[in-house]
Amino acid sequence: MKVKILASLICASAFLAGCDQISSIGGKEEPKQEQTAVPPSSGENLIRSEETPQVSQKAAVAMPETTPIQTQEYGDGDMVHLTKARVVGQILTVEFLFVPKRKPDGSYRYVSYETKLDNVSYIDDAAAQKVSLLQDEAGVYMASPLASNKTEIRINDDDPIKMTLKFPAPPPSTPSISIDLPQIGSFDAIPVSR
Incomplete structure (x- = not known):
């Protein structure tokens, strides 16, 4: 009798382990969700799911939502991504993303860019x-981030930062x-979306 119970427990354990590794929905395999065991003495549930790390808004800016249209290197390893050239109504909006080079500790270096x-x-x-x-x-340029004198773009940051031109x-x-950004270079044959 003990052998039958032991054999049943082993089969049930093997079945449950297989179910944990792959959950099948509509014939597609989904990856197993990471779980950690918590000692029963802690008063928490015995099994809990790993929390997904939250990405800060600044870190999210570092990765363009779409593939950059073109990229130029600026300074000593900083990157400038052209991410958008789109017409809405009678206005063409062009966006660039300045991404500073990373330091050995993973943080961003300070990036500085100014132009009239x-x-x-x-x-x-x-x-x-x-x-x-x-x-x-009032004669103020439709661009950001504007310097306090409103006649220049001024970027001074240690995180990725977006520059918008209209x-x-x-x-x-x-x-x-084609756009030639002073001190950065030329972005040629940029397709215009409408």
């Missing part, structure tokens, strides 16, 4: 025409533009 906004423009590749940044009614939209017949 009257030096920033794009070239309409179809018409070979230079187009300057938009300005509001221009008059190119005509629908223009499939691409």
Whole structure:
């Protein structure tokens, strides 16, 4: 009798172990969820799921949501990703993500970038025409992050940071533009999405 009970327990244990490793839903295999045992004396549940680490908003910015359109190196290993060139209405919005180089401890180095906004423009590749940044009614450039004088972009941070520029939209017949960012380089033949 003891042998039958022992054999039944071994079979049940093997079955449950197999169920823990793979849960089958609709024929697809899903990975086993990590679990840790807690001693019964602690008063907690015997098994609990591992918590998923939370990503800070600043760390989330480091990884563009989509694949960068183009990338340039800036300074000593810092990267500038062109992440967006999109027309909405009559405005072309261009976004860049500055990602500082990491230190050996995993934190980001300090990144600094400044340029006068009257030096920033794009070239309409179809018409070979230079187009300057938009300005509001008060003459303030439509860009961020603006310096306190409102005539420059000023980036000083030890985390990835986004730079946004707004221009008059190119005509629908223009499939691409080129932007030369002072001190960084040229981003050529950038496809414009609408």
